[in-house]
Amino acid sequence: MLTSRVLALVALALTPALAIQGYNEYAQRRDRDEAVRADALATARVVAADLDQLADSIHQTLDIVAETPAIRQRDAESCTEYLHRIIDKLPQIILIAVTETNGRLLCNSLGSAPGAYTNAGRDYHQRVLATGEFAMGGFAQGVATERESVHFAQPLRDDDARPVGVLVASIDLAWLSERLRQLVQQASTSLTVSDRNGIVLVRRPDQDLWLGRSLPPERLARLSRDRDAARIVAGLDGRERVVGVVRPQGVLEGVTVVIGRDRALAFADVDAATRRGIILILAGAVLSGLGALVGGRVFIRRPMHRLLRTVAAWRAGDLRARTRIAGPSEFGQLGEAFDAMAGSIQANQDHLREELARSRSLQDQQTTMLHELNHRVKNTLATVQALARQSRGGEEDAAQLESRLLALSKTHDLLTRDDWSGAALREVLENELGPYRRDADHVVLDGPPVILAPRYVLAIGMMVHELTTNAAKYGALTRPDGRVRITWSVSAHEGGNSRDSGTARAGEETRLRLTWQESGGPAVAPPQRRGFGTRLITGAIKRELDGEIHMSFDPGGVCLRLDVPLEQAAPGIVAARALDRTH
Secondary structure, three states: OHHHHHHHHHHHHHHHHHHHHHHHHHHHHHHHHHHHHHHHHHHHHHHHHHHHHHHHHHHHHHHHHHOOHHHHOOOHHHHHHHHHHHHHHOOOOOEEEEEEOOOEEEEEOOOOOOOOOEOOOOHHHHHHHHHOOOEEEEEEEOOOOOOEEEEEEEEEEOOOOOEEEEEEEEEEHHHHHHHHHOOOOOOOOEEEEEOOOOEEEEEEOOHHHHOOOEOOHHHHHHHHHOOOEEEEEEOOOOOEEEEEEEOOOHHHOOOEEEEEEEHHHHOHHHHHHHHHHHHHHHHHHHHHHHHHHHHOOOOOHHHHHHHHHHHHHHHOOOOOOOOOOOOOOHHHHHHHHHHHHHHHHHHHHHHHHHHHHHHHHHHHHHHHHHHHHHHHHHHHHHHHHHHHHHOOOOHHHHHHHHHHHHHHHHHHHHHHHOOOOOEEHHHHHHHHHHHHOOOOOOEEEEOOOOEEOHHHHHHHHHHHHHHHHHHHHOOHHHOOOOEEEEEEEEEEEEOOEEEEOOOOOOOOEEEEEEEEEEEOOOOOOOOOOOOHHHHHHHHHHHHHHOOEEEEEEEOOEEEEEEEEEOOEOOOOHHHHHHHHHOO
16 A cells, blocks of 8 residues: 555656656747748748849849840841850850740840741740730740750830830759759758749759659649748658748749758757657656655655655756655665656756757847848948939930949849858959959959958949949050059057958957059049049948048049958858858
C-alpha cells in the first residue's frame, strides 16, 4: 500500500513536468511554423518585387529605344546597326527586335534579315496590339537566339500615335535564374517562377530538369486559389515544404512565384529538442519509479515531505526548485533523479526562450529593413520630383531628365543587387565612366577599396553622372586624347591628427576625399551662371552627406574636390562581397 502511494506521488510529480514540456513543445513548434511561413511569403514577395523592377527597367529601356530616329524611321539597315551597337550595353537583354504589326521581322540586334521570321503567333505580340500596352510573354524558345527566354514587348507608334510595329526585348532565362539565385541563396530553399500557362520559367534547384515544363494540373489548380498565402505542401521534388505563393499584378499578371522552405530542415532543431526532452523525461520517470519502489520499504516521511514541497513548487511554475536529497540511499537517488529531470526541463525552457528571442530579433531586423527601404524610396521620389521640376519640356531638358533618371536607376540596381546594404565606390564610378573608357589611360581610377552606405551611393552616383555627362558633351571625353583621372583616399581623424586608413577606430571620424581632374580636352571657361547640374551636385553632397565640395574651371580642365565624413556601410556578408569585387 505504501509503495502504491509513493508511486502515485511520483506520477503526480511528473504530471506538471510533462504538461510544461508539452506546452513548451507546442509553443515552440507554433512559433517556428509561423516564422517559417512568414519568411517564405516575405521571400516570395522580394522575388516578385525584383521581377517587377526588372520589368520596369526593360520598359524604360524600350521607351528610350523607341524614341531614337533609327527605330522611328523603321529603316531596316539603320535599325539593325543601331540595335547591334546598343545591345552590349544592356547585359540583361539578349535580343532586341522590331517587327511589323503583322509579326514580320523588320530588324534585330543579331542582324537577321528582314522577314527571316514572324512573331505573329506569339501571345505577347497579340496582347500588345490588342491593348496597346507594354506586355510580358510566357516561356519561349527564341527563334533568332535559339535560347530559352521570356519576352517583353510594347507598341511602336508613328507621329500620329498609330501602332506601326512592335518593339521586343528577349531575356535569357538562364540569366534570370542566376539573378534570382542571389535573392534565394539557401541550398535547401526552392524557388519556382511560372508563366500564365503554368510553364516553369525559373526553378532552383533543378533548373535544367524543370525549365520549360508545365506544372502538374493538381498543383496548378492549387496555385490558382492561392494569392499571398503560405501553406505546407509536397514540393516538386517530393520533399515536404512550407511554401509562400505570390501572384504579382500589372504587367506580371499571370506569373506565379513560389518559395519553398524545407520543413524537415526548418524544424530539425525543434525535433531534436523534442527527442531529447522525451528521452530525459522517460529517463527521469524510470529513475523516479525505481527510487519509489525501494524507498517505500523504509521510513520515508521526512524525504516524502521534501519531495511534496518540491512538487508543489514545480506546480507553481518554479523549475529552479530542487529536492536537495542526495546520497547513496534510495530516496537520495530519487531526489537526484528529480533534480536532474527539473534541470533538463529548465534547460529546454531556457533554450525555448532563446529561440523565441531570436525569432523576435529576426522580425525586428525585417521591420528595420522595411523602414530603411521606405526611407530610401521617399528620398528617391523627392530626387525624381526635383529633376522633373527642372525640366521645362524641351527636347534637351527631356533628354537630360531621362539621362538623370537612367543614372538613378543604374545606381539603384547596384544597391538592389546587394540588398541595399551598400556598394563599392569603384563600382559606382565604373557604372558611369565604363562606357567612355577606350584604353587604360583614358579614364583612370586610383584609390583604396571603399564600401559606401546607400545614401552615399545615391548622392555620389548622381554627382559622377553629372560630371561624366558634362565631360562627354563639353570636356575631356569629347577628344581622343582627353583624360579623366579620379583619385580618392580615406583618412581617420583623432584629436586633431589624421592618418590614412581603410577603417576607423573607436572615437575616430573617417573622411573620404575624392578628386576629379580632367585634362586634354577643350579649353575651359567658368560658366556664366550656376546650372541645375551644379546645384544638384552641391545640394546632394551638402544636404545628404554634410560634406564639402569645390569646383574649379581651370583652362586645362574641370577639377572637383570632394570631402565628406564617411559612414560605414551595413556590416555582413553583402558588404564583404562588395569589397571582394573591388579587387
